[in-house]
Amino acid sequence: MSQTDQNKVLIDWQELSLSDEEFRRARSRYKLRGLIPVMGFLGPFLLLWTVFLAIPMLWSIWLSFNTGGLIDEAKFVGFDNWSRMLSNDELVRSLKNTAIYVVIAILTVFSLALTIAGLLNSNKRGQNFFKVALYFPLLVPPIMAGMIFFFLTHYDMGIINLVLQATNHEKLNFLGDNPNALLTIVSLEVWRGLGFWVLFFLAGLQSIPSDLIDAAKIDGAGSVRRFRKISLPTLRPLLLFAVIIALIFNFQLFDSVQVLTKGGPVLGTTSVVWFIYKRLFAFQDIGLAYATSVGLLIVVVVLTVAAYGFLGKRSEN
């Protein structure tokens, strides 16, 4: 009796078990079925990302070896665009302008924003009011900010020159002279970006444990010393991240140039993106625009990977 029972169990087991082939098929079917909801969730984004980001990225690399293509047929020219990049005066000038702009803008806006964030952090009363007030320029699209700056810096109608005139000073040529024009654009971007970086650094400062600050206070460290010896070192990783993000943002300088100076006077405010835009849509030397785009692309991707790789390492520690 026990013998037959055992047999029965064995037979059942064999019926239930799958052969290797069947097992493999079932496993892949199970895996595939698991992929269906994944594709449901990820599909829409993945489709759009592939079509409007991944494909254009690869396409732009191909384009950089071509010329034409916007109104006529594209023509393959090999490394010609790339080899001509550094001998193009306007591009070199644009790179130089963008570099000067990026350095001055980031240095100014960071030092101002750190100072203001420090002041706000130690003067709690009315903090919210100041946050809101400093935020206003961020609400103004760069194009409108450019218009607003016309009313400040226009040679004849700008309020600054009108006041200078009324107080018997010489009028300043903010937009029609070099390097004034570039500096005006820097001040526009600083004006617009300041509120953002204040909020950014304030969030960073507020994340510093207060017992660290209190201990230093008891030890008799003054506010400047506390800022230099405690706040700054604790903020350093965040600061590096901020610099990279700011580099990426500022490399895209275009809107204010288009509104305020159109690249002038005498190429004094041409930026990299302005250069790309002008080459593409004024239909002159399109190949150079293609190659420059890829250059910009590489810079941005490398900086992004650096920023987040760095940040990832920090959060692991």
Next chain:
Amino acid sequence: MSSKHPIGIDLEDLARQDALTRRAKSALSYFVLGLFVLISVGPILYVISPAFRESKSLFSYPPQWLPNSFYLGNFKFLLTETNYIRWGINTLIFATSVTLISLVIDTLAGYAFARMNFPGKKLLFGCILATLMVPTAALLAPTYLLVRNLDRWTFGLIGLDTFGGLIIPMTVSPLGVFMMRQFIETLPKGLYEAARIDGASEWRIFTKIVLPLMKPAVVVLGIFVFMQQWANFLWPLVITTKDETRVLTVGIATLQGQFVTNWGVIAAATLMTIAPIIMVFLFFQRWFVQASVAGALKQ
């Protein structure tokens, strides 16, 4: 009544001095802060003045701070002689559509990356992360060509001078997916696992458990995307050539080209464009502040 310290230091005097320097310091701080508030808000407020004055009076000397008459001609010109209203409606259509579409696809994709397992997940996420900050400017040419060619394949839905061509390419934001994934990962896993064991489908878990908890993240991302597209200039400039699809930023820029001397109209246009967003901001300032920092700080 001064209490002398054994060594001879007047403690009360010391405290008084300390309070005095502290007050002086804080007064100085508030002065500096006030100065920056003036710098931030002043230029925006100043635009009110030229908006209510005739253009030729803008060049008047001595300078006029306040309009002496309440001249409405600039606004009238803007509303009757230009397509300002059309541009405004287009901007709303554009920014709202991009916001809604990217909110949907970003939360879905964020959920997939945070809570689902599939082969190649890490690699794919790495690829998407590398494209996190790729600007429109760097892909201007291929995206333009792509949209132009898509016209044929999408039966005119996505093409030059169409809303599809304007909106769809702007909905791809790896940053949004990244933010949503980071947020979902901070949600308690227990709830999710309990629902899973009870046999709930991913879709049910997503809609019944995760989505209700995501309200703050969705609002923050929504404001972030809307503000970005509201201010967008380069892409609309490239992709639209007609007033039917033109948005405010591009429209006002063309106004500058057409009426170089008519600065009053430009001031009125600037004012009319930023006034509504400032109103909205004053109502929802807490969310705006979060949204602006979230883009960079939400790690």
